Amino acid sequence: MNNGLKGQSHHVADIKMFPTFVRSLPDGSENGEFLALDLGGTNFRVLLVRLQGHEIDIQSKTYLIPQRIMLGTGTQLFDHIADCIGKFVSEHDLLNHSLPLGFTFSFPCQQEGLAKARLSKWTKGFRCEGVVGEDICELLQEALKRRTNCKVEIVAVVNDAVGTLMSAAHVDRNCEIGLILGTGCNACYMEYLDNVGTWKHDDEKDHHPRQVIINTEWGAFGDNGCLEFTRTEYDRELDTFSINPGKQVMEKMISGMYMGEIVRLVLERLANEGLLFRSVDHESALFERGRFYTKYVSEIESDTDEFFRHTKQVLDELQVENYTTEDCKIVKYVCTLISARAAFLAAAGLATLINRLNKQDMTIAVDGSLYRFHPRFHNLMCLKIKELVKPGLKFKLSLSHDGSGKGAALTAAVSLRLRSLKPLPTDSSQHSLTTQETVSVRA
Known part of the structure; x- marks a missing residue:
């Protein structure tokens, strides 16, 4: 993140940290x-x-x-x-x-x-x-x-991450991070301008607070090879057959566009080794790239009893026949491992942002189909963030509503409010004020 924010290292940084x-x-x-x-x-x-x-x-x-x-x-x-x-x-x-x-x-x-x-x-x-x-x-x-x-x-x-943050911050003044967990994965947060070396705009005397929302584009974390220690053969195969090999490495381990395919690759390997679906037909949809949708992962993990109703429904849709209860247990287990890894990686990124902002109470606005519909994603993320944040820092994950609509309108409203303000004092002590503090100063 620091490399992305610095002017001299921005061009080689995986995480671009674009000012919005x-x-x-x-x-x-x-x-x-x-x-x-x-x-x-x-x-x-x-x-x-x-x-x-x-x-x-x-x-x-x-x-x-x-x-x-x-x-x-x-x-x-x-x-x-x-x-x-x-x-x-x-x-x-x-x-x-x-x-x-x-x-x-x-x-x-x-x-x-x-x-x-x-x-x-x-x-x-x-x-x-x-x-x-x-x-x-x-x-x-x-x-x-x-x-x-x-x-x-x-x-x-x-973009959708900024809209998500703006929409939630309208009702929650502790919200300074926006997270998208859907088809893609990205985050944004409010940063002090003094830390943004790529900011080239001469606004020392303007009326804006000395801060800007940063679009991290953190899905590209790992493009330089730093995540190789945690990638598997399934990640590498998925990457090879993707439209952008070698790019968006972290996103490919988290987001809804890829999670179902990782599960499918694991199940395919288990089936080929005779450890799952012993009489499976290789003409079934399970062996087609992209046919195991991420929504299946959420459905399978929603099974709470020994009947595996959702799991059986998914296997029927994939034309898998003669599966056993033991097969259903294994399928569900594979899904839980892959979605837990995704949740933990997203949590690691969020914990980094929470620690960086270092505020006592922090709300993270989250949107996206993966977070909305997966039955365990919220709880898994909370558990892992608690392990990774500095002692004493409190946080909550809050589902943001209509960031792409309401958030865009609020961004327009805020920009007009800033246009109408008198310039802030140029005294350096004012430069690190948060939005909330500058508002109270003006009041």
Whole structure:
């Protein structure tokens, strides 16, 4: 992490520690109407978020992106999104309102400002030409001018981890870490600017607190070989057949995109050695890459009695026949080992952040399907974090609600609040104030 934060070592660091340009958490004073756009797949959502202190009202609508637009041009994509935003604004009788917009964009980006992010590459089936390397906020703003009559200004672009943190921090002032445990795995946290050697913006006298949310991109931990001592033959095989061999090593040991495949590789090996499913048909789906879904792991671990109802259902779906109760026990045992390892690795990363921040009471906002649906992930993480944090530091993991929508709108609201502030004193004693402290100073 320190290598990623330092200017001289950032280029060789596995964990990139990107500054997000989000300089403050919500303080409860945010008011007004905000739009949010959540784009991360074949659907996108437009949200109207009305804030009045801690009161919040959200209305939203989901729109489809047709296949022809996903494979078309960037202009077609952003025109389609702008058309939908225009309809949404019109349906809510807001055409004459000035609406700030927070934009959750869940594709790899190089962020250059709070509302400036260049697309690094498309993922998730998108192939829109003319967008890679371009500022996605500018492309959307131009489309809004072209296609609508509404007064919408894009004021912030965030990823899902930042949205998760902002959403939870709105109701919990002890929250300074956001964690995603879903298809991918990533974390962000609030860092003092004095520790961020990559920060090149001359803002000694500006009105922002001397802090910034850091997007760790910690899924790449281990890309330099430092995790080899804990990787197995199954991890290496999964990596070899992945679309990015040698990359995102820690993410591949934790996240929902890969966990099911690791289980499948273990079960395949046991079956091939005659230790499991003795009469298994090698034509069954168990022997197909990617066919053992991570949701199966959560379902299997939900079995609490000797009947193995969920385990049997999964094996039936995979066309495994003639399995025994002993087979079901082994399948469940394999799942528990692999998910416990994932939870412990995520806990090790979180404990590192908690120890770094060194606050007495810390809330971690967590979102993602793996954390939401796995029956033991929360408890496993809590047990391991307790072992790894400094004595006396308390923490709690809290499920964050609608970070990609509400969190984006709150980021927009916070950015407008900071715009309106008078400059803070430049005395060095002010530089290490937290958001909460700067708010009380102003009060």
